Amino acid sequence: xxxxxxxxxxxxxxxxxxxxxxxxxxxxxxxxxxxxxxxxxxxxxxxxxxxxxxxxxxxxxxxxxxxxxxxxxxxxxxxxxxxxxxxxxxxxxxxxxxxxxxxxxxxxxxxxxxxxxxxxxxxxxxxxxxxxxxxxxxxxxxxxxxxxxxxxxxxxxxxxxxxxxxxxxxxxxxxxxxxxxxxxxxxxxxxxxxxxxxxxxxxxxxxxxxxxxxxxxxxxxxxxxxxxxxxxxxxxxxxxxxxxxxxxxxxxxxxxxxxxxxxxxxxxxxxxxxxxxxxxxxxxxxxxxxxxxxxxxxxxxxxxxxxxxxxxxxxxxxxxxxxxxxxxxxxxxxxxxxxxxxxxxxxxxxxxx
Numbered sequence: 541x542x543x544x545x546x547x548x549x550x551x552x553x554x555x556x557x558x559x560x561x562x563x564x565x566x567x568x569x570x571x572x573x574x575x576x577x578x579x580x581x582x583x584x585x586x587x588x589x590x591x592x593x594x595x596x597x598x599x600x601x602x603x604x605x606x607x608x609x610x611x612x613x614x615x616x617x618x619x620x621x622x623x624x625x626x627x628x629x630x631x632x633x634x635x636x637x638x639x640x641x642x643x644x645x646x647x648x649x650x651x652x653x654x655x656x657x658x659x660x661x662x663x664x665x666x667x668x669x670x671x672x673x674x675x676x677x678x679x680x681x682x683x684x685x686x687x688x689x690x691x692x693x694x695x696x697x698x699x700x701x702x703x704x705x706x707x708x709x710x711x712x713x714x715x716x717x718x719x720x721x722x723x724x725x726x727x728x729x730x731x732x733x734x735x736x737x738x739x740x741x742x743x744x745x746x747x748x749x750x751x752x753x754x755x756x757x758x759x760x761x762x763x764x765x766x767x768x769x770x771x772x773x774x775x776x777x778x779x780x781x782x783x784x785x786x787x788x789x790x791x792x793x794x795x796x797x798x799x800x801x802x803x804x805x806x807x808x809x810x811x812x813x814x815x816x817x818x819x820x821x822x823x824x825x826x827x828x829x830x831x832x833x834x835x836x837x838x839x840x841x842x843x844x845x846x847x848x849x850x851x852x853x854x855x856x857x858x859x860x861x862x863x864x865x866x867x868x869x870x871x872x873x874x875x876x877x878x879x880x881x882x883x884x885x886x887x888x889x890x891x892x893x
Contacts, residue, residue, distance in 0.1 A: 573883050573892065575849050576833050580878040590863055590873065593749030593765065593813040595801070597740035599715060600809075605730035606708040607631065614726050616737065622713045628737060631730050633709035640706055643699035650692040657681075657688040717741040720809065740809060745801045747779070749815040753793045757818050760784065763799065764816040768862075771806065776816065776864075814863075830876055831869040837862065838886045847889035849881040855889040 613630035616622060664681040667673045721738035730736065747765060757763075760782040766775065782799035789795070797815065801807060837860075838845045844862055847855040863871030876882070883889035 573849060573853065573855065573889055574885055575881040576836060576884050578872065578876050578878055578880040578882060579831050580829065588762075588764070588816040588818060589755055591749045591751050591755070591815045591817065593747045593797075593815045595807060595809050595811040595813055596746055596748050597742070597809045598744035598746050598800070599717070599741040600720075600738065601714055601740075602735050602738045603628070603711050603714075604733055604735050605631065605711075606732055607705065608729070608731050609633065609635075609709060611724060611726055611728050611730055611736075614722070614724070616719050616722065618719055618722055620719045621717070622719060622739070623716045624713055626713045627710055628713055628719075629711040629724075629730075631709040631711075633706055637706060640699070640702040643695065643702040647692065647695045647699050650688070650695045654685070654688040654692050657685040661685045711736060713739060715739070715741060742808070743803070745804075745807060745809065746798050747801060747813045747815065749797045749813070750792075750794050751797055751815075751817065753788055753795060755817065756784065756795055756797075759818075760797065760799075762818045763797070765799075766814050766816075766864075767807065767811060768814055770811070779815075829863070830872045830878055831866070832860075832872055832876070832882050833884050834865060834868055834870050836882045836884050836886065837870060846876070847883035847886055848876070849883055849889075855883050855892055 609631040611629060612632050613627075615630075616628050622628065661681045661684075664673060664678045668675065668678045717739045718741075719737055720740050722736075724730070724734075724736050760779075763779040763782045764776045765779050766777065779799040782797055785796045785798065787795065797817075832846060836846050838847070838857070843859060845857050845859045848858040849855050858875055860875030861873045863873045865871075
């Protein structure tokens with residue numbers, strides 16, 4: 541019996557070599573990644589603890605319709621600066637104008653009737669003096685005059701109300717400011733209570749921060765704040781006139797702290813602010829902090845993350861919340877633990893498959 545040996549094809553040999561080659565591992569590229577260990581240590585101003593805040597306008601008004609009607613004029617848009625008393629929205633007031641004219645005509649008719657009743661009363665009084673009529677006839681004439689006078693007063697009040705209602709069809713700015721929201725368009729139907737636009741005063745802004753009940757300091761004299769990511773950032777700034785609202789939320793057990801902002805160009809309502817409060821020694825927040833190299837941080841739109849490298853050298857994107865920058869490193873508030881390894885070259889880590 542003769543046995544024939546068949547040599548494997550070249551393609552099969554190449555496939556076998558790639559299968560057992562160390563270069564075939566999908567994580568082979570991770571071996572050359574430069575990493576840094578998450579370090580713990582005391583932070584500058586370690587007696588401070590950060591909380592999230594938001595910029596709010598001190599004066600803000602949502603203007604709503606008091607009457608029903610179609611919007612026939614909308615003279616502002618979002619971002620426009622307006623002055624106090626400027627016309628913003630006009631509602632169709634033709635029906636209201638006609639009602640006001642009808643009320644004025646009724647007042648004129650009632651006044652004419654009052655004039656007639658007054659002259660009739662004078663004649664009745666003269667006739668009574670000559671004893672041509674009885675006292676009862678004079679009293680009836682006096683009652684008719686009083687009724688006509690009361691009718692005039694009632695119709696005058698109705699006419700004034702109709703004229704006042706005409707002013708409801710024109711929405712004016714209650715103060716000088718900036719239009720921040722316009723939820724209606726030309727031709728929309730305005731209804732009583734429906735918001736037409738929102739206006740705020742950009743010259744008076746404040747920061748409101750929500751603080752855990754256990755972290756509320758005894759004194760707000762050392763309160764500081766910053767605007768991370770703001771192009772005009774100038775580091776930590778001292779807050780003046782901070783106020784602790786005398787109310788604690790029953791669900792979250794947190795309180796609110798507010799303070800006015802000075803004139804800062806580029807700061808607008810809705811911006812994120814980080815507020816730093818003093819922490820008592822030994823309290824939560826006064827322990828050592830975690831730091832990573834600033835070069836390891838990845839920022840994609842609203843995502844802030846680092847590439848966390850596991851024990852096998854595989855990188856994975858991990859979202860983090862950052863604190864203050866200290867030199868070439870940045871504080872990590874949440875997302876990492878002491879001893880974790882992060883890739884110091886995010887671009888190289890992103891290419892590892």
